[in-house]
Amino acid sequence: MVSTNDLRTGLTIEVDxxxxxxxxxxxxxxxxxxxxxxxxxxxxxxxxxIERTFRAGEKVNRAHxxxxxxxxxxxxxxxxxxxDNETYDQTSLSSDQLGDNAKYLKENMNIxxxxxxGELMGIDLPNSVELKVVSAEPGVRGDTATGAxxxxxxxxxxxxxxxxxxxxxxxxxxDTRTGEYLERA
Numbered sequence: 001m002v003s004t005n006d007l008r009t010g011l012t013i014e015v016d017x018x019x020x021x022x023x024x025x026x027x028x029x030x031x032x033x034x035x036x037x038x039x040x041x042x043x044x045x046x047x048x049x050i051e052r053t054f055r056a057g058e059k060v061n062r063a064h065x066x067x068x069x070x071x072x073x074x075x076x077x078x079x080x081x082x083x084d085n086e087t088y089d090q091t092s093l094s095s096d097q098l099g100d101n102a103k104y105l106k107e108n109m110n111i112x113x114x115x116x117x118g119e120l121m122g123i124d125l126p127n128s129v130e131l132k133v134v135s136a137e138p139g140v141r142g143d144t145a146t147g148a149x150x151x152x153x154x155x156x157x158x159x160x161x162x163x164x165x166x167x168x169x170x171x172x173x174x175d176t177r178t179g180e181y182l183e184r185a
Contacts, residue, residue, distance in 0.1 A: 001059045036054060093123070
């Protein structure tokens with residue numbers, strides 16, 4: 001059990017039989033009445049985000065997530081196949097379980113898989129990944145006063161905005177939390 005006063009971003013808790021990760025929290029002490037904690041919780045299984053308010057000091061169950069390193073092998077239809085690096089067992093997750101994280105997966109990439117009570121719940125991506133640009137519009141230099149950008153399609157199908165100097169065949173580093181271009185790799 002953990003007190004709502006001790007909630008932190010990234011903490012996993014169990015509420016109403018579902019496992020949630022704390023995305024955002026705010027302690028509120030109104031002038032009149034008792035204090036409360038306003039939270040945004042992301043469902044680990046479905047990826048949906050809900051807002052929930054708790055009384056200050058209320059106890060919630062902490063969900064202990066096991067993290068295991070696995071290798072992403074390939075996608076088959078709407079399922080993504082992962083291999084355990086120690087036992088070589090293969091398991092799959094659906095595109096619903098992965099959500100937007102599927103856009104950052106490259107074959108043979110090692111990632112952390114989240115397991116709760118023996119069930120695969122999702123993946124924990126690194127903060128940034130390196131992906132190859134497969135198509136990009138030619139950049140037109142000239143009448144730009146600030147850093148201009150153009151659309152580029154990456155090897156996973158993800159489309160991001162990149163600076164004009166990035167060309168087809170370049171490898172770029174992308175922030176997996178925001179989906180933004182960071183730098184050329």
